[in-house]
Amino acid sequence: MAASEQVEVELKFDVDPGHTAPDLRALPGVVSATEPETFELDATYFDTENLDLAGNRITLRRRTGGTDAGWHLKRPSDTPGARRELTVGFDEAPADGDVPEPLLTPVLAHIRTRSLRPVAVISTTRTVTRLLGVDDEPLAELAEDLVTAQSLLPGGHSHQWAEWEFELLSGGNGKLLKAAEKTLRAAGARPASSASKLARAIGSTPTVHEPRLSKRPTALELVVTDIALHRNSLIAYDPLVREDAEDAVHQMRVACRRLRSVLSGFPTVLDAERTEHINSELKLLARILGEARDSEVQLELDKSLLAGENASPELRAALAGAETRTHDRAIRQAHKAMASDRYFALLDAVDNLIASPPPGPDADLAATDVVDKAIARSRRHIRKAQARLATLTEGSDEWSEQLHTIRKRAKRLRYSIDAAAPLNKRRYREIGEIAKKIQSALGDFNDIRINRAHLRSIVDAGELGAEDMFIVGRLDARLEADAQRAVAEYRKAAKKL
Structure with missing residues (x-):
């Protein structure tokens, strides 16, 4: 139609x-x-x-x-x-x-x-x-x-x-x-x-509840305002995901993650028991969207890897063919989830949370006090993960996984700081920029790690000719150099945290 x-x-x-x-x-x-x-x-x-x-x-x-x-x-x-x-x-x-x-x-x-x-x-x-x-x-x-x-x-x-x-x-x-x-x-x-x-x-109609911050906002005001902002983003990208618009899955997934980061980053502002179900449902939705998003990213990486290379159709198919099928399957699963009563019940629950937020023990504290506490907690978690990294053999699988853990914690810190953007505090922005650099560098490293593993699986299949094998070797060497640069960028940013 x-x-x-x-x-x-x-x-x-x-x-x-x-x-x-x-x-x-x-x-x-x-x-x-x-x-x-x-x-x-x-x-x-x-x-x-x-x-x-x-x-x-x-x-x-x-x-x-x-x-x-x-x-x-x-x-x-x-x-x-x-x-x-x-x-x-x-x-x-x-x-x-x-x-x-x-x-x-x-x-x-x-x-x-x-x-x-x-x-x-x-x-x-x-x-x-x-x-x-x-x-x-x-x-x-x-x-x-x-x-x-x-x-x-x-x-x-x-x-x-x-x-x-x-x-x-x-x-x-x-x-x-x-x-x-x-x-x-x-x-x-x-x-x-x-x-x-x-x-x-x-005549008069009910309107979507849009919280507003007072001049000296409480922690509850800040958290609920931020939840409403990300609720609006999630709903705005919903129809775009349904029609497979470019970057829509990514943006909707980000909205889910930001909603979760507010709930988990400020656990004492809202009643944790009454928001636990929403948090778990958002986690599931983000995971479903993540499968589609991860395959999108991998397809883009595969295309960029082969740019300028005289690769055979077999090598191109080995890199992108399976990923295309994975992406199509993941999109169908996302659409199925978004047509379910469970998904719509989640949206209702978020709306109800905004309209009638259940206060936690720190709800009435000044917003800046609670943000300071959340930032300090996130920085401690990052430093603890970094201390653990120092005990591991560089280049090992466990070491690489620990870098991924640090990336996730840096993202959580960044999201907590983003929630405090309406407070317009310079010290928050500075820490947020550092967290963003750590997240970006380690995100690149993780993408490279996945790509190198993909190349190894293609080689292990033993179906490539000599010329394609040479291309794969060159691609892997280039990725290895990129990984070293990403780790160097992470270390440079981490010194400032």
């Missing part, structure tokens, strides 16, 4: 019914305008009983009439004043059918296991005038709307109002938008009282 997406940039105004719109042909870049054309639009809006979509400024509707009849999903955009609109026409998804899957997938992380139902019906008499530029290029259009809306929520009411919408088209720009706003307001238009027709139809 095909879906098309566009970014919608528009201005919305309230006006008195019957108020005459001004002539906009004098706006910059406008050469002419079409004759006004009137349409009758009828839309049904869908949401959950809890209004999970409306609370996240998302609208899902089925609309007949006009030039874009079909199913529409509107979501916030990174562009200020813009929204993303995803459309599936009735030729792809009938009006009397279920909500089409391409519109459900992007919002599953919001609706989860809850059912969608009609929450409002809105009828609009729309008169559209299109503004044209040179060679009849469409610049913008003004829609004069007379709206009748009926809320289908318990106790809902009927509303009638008039509004104007000025939307940029493919040839429009910010200068035109700014000029249009000035002209329309001078003609009597008022700032819209609601962000959308649906918001006006159903």
Whole structure:
């Protein structure tokens, strides 16, 4: 089923019914305008009983009439004043059918296991005038709307109002938008009282709980604010993982790990017993995503290794073929996990944690005091691991594993410091930079270690020709030199910790 997406940039105004719109042909870049054309639009809006979509400024509707009849999903955009609109026409998804899957997938992380139902019906008499530029290029259009809306929520009411919408088209720009706003307001238009027709139809809606730090935040305020930040990141990357977007698995996995790092890095701020289940579920999700991410990394490394090498198809297949199959299998497992009630229950649990955090013994302490304690604890753990490293034979498997342990502890330190970023303390940033360098250097070392083991397994299979064996030897020598450089970078950073 095909879906098309566009970014919608528009201005919305309230006006008195019957108020005459001004002539906009004098706006910059406008050469002419079409004759006004009137349409009758009828839309049904869908949401959950809890209004999970409306609370996240998302609208899902089925609309007949006009030039874009079909199913529409509107979501916030990174562009200020813009929204993303995803459309599936009735030729792809009938009006009397279920909500089409391409519109459900992007919002599953919001609706989860809850059912969608009609929450409002809105009828609009729309008169559209299109503004044209040179060679009849469409610049913008003004829609004069007379709206009748009926809320289908318990106790809902009927509303009638008039509004104007000025939307940029493919040839429009910010200068035109700014000029249009000035002209329309001078003609009597008022700032819209609601962000959308649906918001006006159903009235106030619950919104996603977004904690804010006070001037002197407590430890609980800092921790809950950070959890909300990473919850938002996890939900934002959910639909991108479902559509296999580049780097989405990595970013969603990072969000899981950062959530876990807050829970484990500040164990006395929240009630540990009441957050233990969330921590373990996040760990499982991160592991599932990690299998897909690790195979992605390995595929990238395999490609970079063979860049510029005259390797045979057999060697290329030996390096990348099995990894491709592993990656495809891991992605399928990730998608399966993200379609489960267990995953949606985890998202609900995180939301409940943010809305009603169970305080631990240090919840009311100053945020800086608890961060200082967490940093000191992480640094002790790193130094203990480094002392253990010094007792091991350099280059041994146990020594390499210990470097990996140090890397994980440096990452935990870095995440704890990242959580304290709103406090804007220079001493935290300096330690965080050191932890980042340690993590990066030892991450490179671990990737190299995995690659060298992969090369050894290919050699041990005994299926390569002499020329390919020579290439493998050269690759291994290059990796060995890279590993030595990574260890040197780690040691240089570790001296400053």
